[in-house]
Amino acid sequence: MVSEEVGDKYFCILVDEARDISKREQMAIILRFVNNHGILTERFFSIKSVSDTTSMNLKNEISNVLVHHDLHVKKIRVQGYDGASNMRGAWNGLQALFLKDCPYAYYVHCFAHRLQLTLVSAAKGVNVIWKLFSHLDNIVNIVISSTKRIPELHIAQRNEIEYMLSIGECDSGSVLGDHSPNGRAKAEVREIYRNMASFEFVFILNLMHKIIRTSYTLCQIFQRKSQDILTAITFVTTTKTCLQEFRECGWNEFLQEVKVFCSRNEIDMLDLDCLYKIGRSCRQTTIEHHYHIDVFNAAIYFILMELNTRFNEPSVELLSLSTTLDHKNSFDSFNIDDICKLATKFYPGDFIDQEIVALEYELIYYKLDVMQNLKVSILVELCQQLIENGQSNVYVMLIRLIHLVLTLHVSTTTTERAFSAMKHVKTALRNKMEDDFLVDCLTLYIERGLAKHIDVNSIIDEFYALKSRMTQFR
Template identity: 55%
Template sequence: MARSALVSEGFNSWKRVNDGEKCAFLIHVGSLSSSHNRCVKCVQDLMKPKQNIDKVLNAQSTEEIIKNMLRLKATIEAHLNDEIAKVVLHNAPQNAKYTSPQIQKEILHILANKVRTMIRDELGDAKFCILVDEAQDESKKEQMSLIFRFVNNSGFLVERFFEIVSVEDTTSANLKKSISDIFVQHNIQIHNMRGQGYDGASNMRGEWNELQALFLRDCPYAYYVHCFAHRLQLTLVAAAKDVPSIWQFFSYLTSIVNFVTSSPKRLSDLQYAQQEEIAYMLAIGECESGTGANQIGTLHRPGATRWSSHYDSVRNLIDMYAATCKILGNLSENEPNGTIRGETCGLCNMIMSFEFIFVLFLMEKILETTDILCQALQNKSQDIVNALKFVSTTKVILLKFREDGWDEFFVKVKVFCERHNIEMPDMSCGYKVNRYCQQRDHVTVEHHYHYDIFNAAIDFQVMELNYRFSEATMELLALCSALDPTDSFKKFNMGDICKLASKFYPADFTQQEIHALRVELEHYQLDIVCDHEFQQISTLSALYREMIVTKKAESYVMIQRLIRLVLTLPVSTATAERAFSSMKFLKTARRNKMDDDLLSDCMILYIERQLSEKIDLESVIDEFYTLKSRRAQLK
């Protein structure tokens, strides 16, 4: 009654308002669970702002967004450090882990583009050189790597991996188009290119229609410099081919290494023989024990193009000579298979011949000398002036060895032969070319080994170095040496420096600036060249950094511009080749279906890890959600 009076019919019993038992206003309240009290409670809740439904929903949404962003951030960081993700993602909902292949690829692409943007910003408007190489990946696709070499604003010479591109064919026109597309995509101006570095393949270095020539048409000052490290390999290959005894030696060396390393049992026998040899040498006091000493190793196979690997192969055979001879001797006597026994006998006779030992130690010395140059030329921060210096010192050492090293070298070979019971020929007897030929008149065995092998091998080395690194054919590089700070600026020459700028870099120096350069050089000669602190510097790149640190570069604007151009010139394509080593690490037989874009993104993050660590993850998250929102709008 009271409920209908207050809800539908209206209230008119005013005389009963104060009657406690019959007052509708008092009766309709009811117990704590009555409708009235429930409504009162709802009104009170509604009047509290923090419990409004929109506030509750927004609060839940914000909290979820924060959690999702944390999970996304953990996923991004997982690309750089897997351990970080384990904690954050362990309890995440299955639909909010951000680990699906599509999302992972998007995140990788954003990260990779961040690194490319950082490299592009670091490059700025500086003059640069490109280093290009191509190779097949695991899935037999042709891949082309692109490296930028330039001097950054801090004065450091850097080589940055930028992109790897799948190319349908490796013709010069197609390679040039692929590189040009990258330039356009990242707003890199081709007129700023001042160098090209390739491995010397015909499609790269050809004079008329090949890659370096095509770029020279667009930028006539993008000078091509044949990879110095590759030149050195060609030098050694040519020298080996022109001395028959050395060519034959490497043929036998390859056969010996292949024979021993092709069988697990022979490898095991080799290691056991080494253990016995080391134990014997320790017992008679021929070698000393200690941490890292007397390691058990294996023979190394010499590479076809990586000629420096021949030094490792030669050095290892000398160290394991006794053990190698022992297992070959055992096989030649006890091997039941007649074919293998016959092959082993031939190898055993060869490895224990005097000529083999003679060439073995000769190539150890030659490769030991040239290996330092080879390693230096593959140094990431090497500059051309310093590279030419290494070429010069290598030639000096080889010539000194030729003129003064015979007696000491022969004693070394003789001692080794006596230790291992190798029969030595009578060096005073007449030399026969072979058993079917007559004795050569007035030519002794010593003369043959001294002049026909020892001198000839060194002469071919020096001759090839002179030919491939001739200053007459590399005027640009010769003029660059005038800036070399080595030996207290011994090669400093104002005329050559001005000629370098005017002849090879007319796009970077006007006639008026050439005059300003000459004036600067006069002050430079009395200031920096005579400064004791600068005289201690040995490389051009170190000189430039010191000029930046001491703010001398601000006073010598033309000189520092020229030094930057010289530093930009390529020395080797080792960085590009190292990129392919990374490609083999990332794209393996188990991951040979990795698409090309993903491979490129993974490689730049892997190779340029120092830049990857500087990425602002908040900007990556913002960009990811922007892309996600854009896709949602398109749908």
């Protein structure tokens, strides 16, 4: 059982809510903690049906589940929810209500959600990029609106791949046929194709592909299970560095890639030396200058600005001080005073004055000992190795602090995986089954550690067995 693994340890609660196929609100609860072997773990805990999604009701439901499994709210050290007002509200949100009962249950907004909001805000900040996504919506709608266009698109793609394999180059492929029943739809198809075949569309499409590809690794890092926050912060910094280098040094190479793309796909290139009038003003510049400064530089600038705003960890003192435990680069950031400050300021309920003194002495010996003997790359591995080597009995206060820092989560994607598992079971066909029974069965099934290998028939068998037992009890 998950509650037995957690025991009296500190833990983080990750909570998300979503509607199932029956349009009922379901709340998934995940617990994040460090187990007895020093392994950072995120485990499914419960799914609850909730009719009322107000912050107070959600708080009561979560508290009841924890109490039922002998877990104490006072042991919560981190809360992880999405950005909805009922969850993250500073005054009446769920996180604020838990902070009244447990003042050290710090709220961390899901990093994956932050990155998504970063890309959306940046797209809105540059008008031509926002127009691109509007065009993409129209393209998708046109294709899926006709049952004949989808297979025709597949045929065009297959022909293009075969051609590429035969000559080693790209071909423009086949243009979608027009199976629209009226003239208006034909005009829409022509307009969409005209936009797709424009230099501006190609330029923005390639630029966004480059930016999203650069941030893809960061996105994957955020969605890994049991990711520690120090590693995530490091990758945020690396991503910002890559984007800044692309902005400063990547223009010529990128422009050449766009030119090659246009040539291969028979897209008319603009004369980049021609004058370009900016908006309603009288200011004129060249077309190349416009795409370089007003589009290329501006798009990357907005991305960097949003990343700095949404991932401004130096302004979040808790996370900033946590990085002092990072042992990369020969403990360059290791600072005994900052580590003690982390314990005294943010976890005063977990360290009495005598323990802070003990922590300081442990850190002096630890720095010399660990630098010479431990070979690990991330904080999670350090925690495991200290326990495996029996050194957790020496660095008692330090291990306690490391456990607290490791509960700081990166994302709430584990809750979304729980909802994915729910979709395997709660299909429209099975929706006639009583919801409460079905949720209980799913909860039992996932608690047994079988969620990674969902077997719908086994869950249904569990459902009928549980239902039969309850009927006999009645």
